[in-house]
Amino acid sequence: QKEVEQDPGPLSVPEGAIVSLNCTYSNSAFQYFMWYRQYSRKGPELLMYTYSSGNKEDGRFTAQVDKSSKYISLFIRDSQPSDSATYLCAMTARGFGNEKLTFGTGTRLTIIP
């Protein structure tokens, strides 16, 4: 079983809809959670970064972390065609020595105009 599970999609929604993207994880040591967006033929770019349970909002994006359920979500409000991309969750623990970022496999999202 992978440490981080993410539904690969693909997910297609009409423009203006609210999008919900989710990841679950098994390692209770994970404390830092990120969401990356990757357009085709590009490297990932950081969208949201949080390290506490609860919600964090940035414009149309809201990141939600529930450490008790080992579940994180990214919500996109008023979705736009430019939001069409692959969304990757990533997380890491604060360790002594070897730290690494563990990614989900990504969800491919298409916003239909």
Next chain:
Amino acid sequence: KAGVTQTPRYLIKTRGQQVTLSCSPISGHRSVSWYQQTPGQGLQFLFEYFSETQRNKGNFPGRFSGRQFSNSRSEMNVSTLELGDSALYLCASSEGLAGVRDTQYFGPGTRLTVL
């Protein structure tokens, strides 16, 4: 500021050969991390270099190695290539103060195909 650059962008090799990939970080960034991205496994962490020293390492065999130079530029080497090494190799740079917890800025990647 210029972003992270990777060379070459595309590479075709045959099994058993070795390959070296190059990464130039954002100016002022001291940490460089390498990742392998494949459709089946997704993005997997290879290693991170900071001030010319490997600071963190993923779970890849010793055929995968890297180094960092005094100007923070980094190279990754894969020896004795296998078909399964075909992937997009991504480099990311960061300021380096908090290891992989720092915001990572990714390059466009090098697409390696092993025949």
